[in-house]
Amino acid sequence: MRGFGAIYRRELAALFLGPLAWTLLCIALLLNGYLFLLYLRGSGGDIDLALRFSLGESFVFWALCVLLPPLLTMRMLSEEARSGLLEYLLTAPVSDTAVICGKFAAALSFMALLWGTVFFYAAVLAAQGAPIDWGVVSAGWIGAVLCSALFCGTGLWASSLTATPVVAAFAAVVINLVIVLLPLFASLSGMPLLVLATESVDVPSHLRSAFVFGVMDTAYVTFFGAWTAFFLFLSSRALEARRWR
């Protein structure tokens, strides 16, 4: 993993030197903060329930998960392939894996920062005297980050396949939608066998049934880790395949 650190730093700098990351962060934070207030009011002051909504149960959470990572990762490989920077990176003494992982880690850091605001909400509530279960907050955050990691993985893969960022973003959104809506499709089909088959790759329920309740199940952590690793592997293969074409 030589060069991982250097690439990670540069990607992070590139994200935050451009207006895109700040715009996305601004919109997402406004939305999240406002919705958290609404959830808090709607739940009648149940902080755990409001947090659960913020980090997994609500529609907006999934919308952000599906839309934001592709926007962050769309440029990462496709634009470099077009500008020739990929040739620069792949002839520098760094491995393909380091290039992919560095870029992935930068996108994931952004998402972690975004979801990290729940700690801020919790701290504000704690300052008001409300009892906060920090374990639940942390587990919820870890779950949200793991879930975003999977979507950053798909985004990076899509970016490695095309030389046009917009196409990459669109493809990644479609892939993400399929992943999120797969259980819905299965139940709509009415075939029990299909429902059973999709259950084991059901991303939303893997998040909802454990992390948001403060449960850190290694099986579920492995589930997200394995899928993320799979998409990162596909990305690095796509990068390799580029050389043979």
Add this chain to the structure above:
Amino acid sequence: MISVSHLTRTFGSVTALDDVSFEVHKGEVVGLLGPNGAGKTTAMRVLTGYLPATSGAVSVAGFDVMNRSLEVRRRIGYLPESVPLYRELRVVEMLGFHARLHRLPRAEAKKRIPAVLERVGVADRSRDLIGHLSRGLRQRVGLAVALLPSPEVLILDEPTSGLDPLQRIEVRTILRDLAHQHTVLVSSHILPEIEAVCPRVIIVHRGRIAADGTQAELVRRLAGGSHVRIEAVLGADASAAARLLGAIAGVREVRDCGKAGIHQQYELVCDTDLREEAGALARVRGWALRELSWRAPTLEQIFARFAMGGEETPAAAALAPAAVHAEPTGLEVNLGPAAAAPKKQIYSLNPFDRGAQRDLSRPVGDDEGGPPPS
């Protein structure tokens, strides 16, 4: 330092490199010369490990490019033709990033960065955003990036393309300086560049090595060397002239080029300018001189012959058995049409004929048709 043997690279049905073999030794400066699409960039990409070879073995600095790719990449400085740089970074930041990729110790990077910027002449622009720099300045920053880790081998793909003549001269000067410390492989389709910088030239044509050797060797072998051309009315010496001219010290061969009207034409093949000697002979013998000239072909003329004459003329066939090197210092050359019998034609690819040619033994307007007088 660089060893390429039987390298072939295909893109689908297109063969970009076809059984290419050459070697570059430590400290050598080699120019890769060829028309657009000849396979120069592909060759360089294979050398840097960016593209894998379809077949053949390539090693740089003693490491196989495919299997020990990272070792190779640590030892080369590569400047791709497109000069890829992060536009949103400042010049020093870009170099800092490159230093981190190469794991240069921080203290060393701090010393090297201003040094290389000074060397390529952009020290005063080090705080500028790369996106704001002109093409020429970016080219220099790219060169600085390639130079930063002080690589053993420098591979520069068209380092002067897109530069104005002044910048070109500056880059050329930089390249000449580099030659003392690095093994350099430069590609270009601009000949004066290669002529000015590289003692050794590899001419690539249609994915094959058409010629490989020092400039002087190439000129001598491919174009039949330099010669003194003499055209004179010989008078009584008509029969003895060839023998007399051949007796001049340094003349390797006397070619009888036939008669143009009353003037007899000869070409004296020699390595040095023998005009004075030939002139003295003419004066002594009382020949009426019409022309006495020294003709040394340039690399450009040889190159043009490869680039232009490769398709329709028998040159392509002559080029086909490309030079395969057993011994890198030796010169291997494929003689093109020069080896064939001289044939009078309206447009000649012979570098000495300089384009259009008229058969002088016939009246003007009678150029076409009819065999030349024997």
